Amino acid sequence: MRRIYLDNAATTLLLPEVREFLCKVLDVFGNPSSVHAVGEESRELLEIARENTAGLLGVDPECVFFNSCATEGNNTVIFGVAGERRKGNLIISSVEHKSVSKPAHVLARRGIELREVRVDRNGVVDLEDLERLIDGDTILVSVMYVSNEFGTVQPVEEIAKICGEKGVPFHTDAVQAIGKVELRLEGVSFATFSGHKFHGPKGVGLLYASAPLKPLIHGGGQERGMRSGTENLYGILAMSKALEIIFERFEENVSRLETLRDRFEDTLLEALPDAVIVGKNVPRSPAISTVIFPKFTGWDIVRMLSEKGLMCSSGSACSSGEVIPNPHLLAMGYSPEEALRAVRFSFGLLNTEEEVDEAVRLIRSLF
């Protein structure tokens, strides 16, 4: 059966050029920490990748730390800012990815007060609420750049400004932003990324840190002591290559993704006028379209579509055989019934218009 992959927010296929590059660098086996010539060659390549990445992100290479994924990056930031502290408060939005909200809850069990900023019906944080929540004991504000569930873009520049004025470090989980929206890191203290979300390899990520952090992983002192463990060099090189291609063709890519998403939404709404697109009228990633369907649970729809060859994702979890409404949609003011019926379709650079048309046809056949 033919398969159509519209779950690019979960992970993406390697771009053909990245795949080719990765195959070439698989023979680079030296340990960048070794003092001999083989190690030195690897070290040079590692530093070129760091300079390249920093240049693309417009940041100082000294602030770039390679790691394994965004989950590691998010944990590093949250635990790294808290250090040994057992007092103070941490502010996150109510729609964060679990790799931010779960470590935040661990800190809450340790005595740090967890405060959640309200979001509106589109999942956008309420800036007045944020200002109200920040006080002299706030250790960190963490708000994602782009929602992995709805594609909503957060007002990162305004949040950075508020945090700057109040002297509070600001972290943004920018996993879903790369290649989808113009990235602005001015005023951002920490940002986290993951290679496999932008057509790079899995198992490699990147942390931008412009303020001190206590490391999460201790050992050989790699990454200037911030992240011990032998670097995943070929992963890092291939991620850097993917980033380069994504930035080089940014406008073309965004317009391509927008065309796919808009074609999908327009034809879907024509076929199913009762369907609702979350965050349709606010700044949104061109790669994500979350639909609340008029019937069935999101969970059932994902399973039925998978049987037909269409891969997508549902934000509702299943616990003890019962489907639970998406908690973020509830926080955004949707009813429990609506929050059960959401399905996310996410587009990548390797999808085609023809696939989108076929996807809509398959969805239509369920209703």
Ligand SMILES: Cc1ncc(COP(=O)(O)O)c(C=O)c1O
């Ligand atoms: C917004 C966001 N943050 C963090 C992550 C975690 O990324 P990784 O699985 O690469 O650690 C994801 C992955 O879905 C994500 O979408």
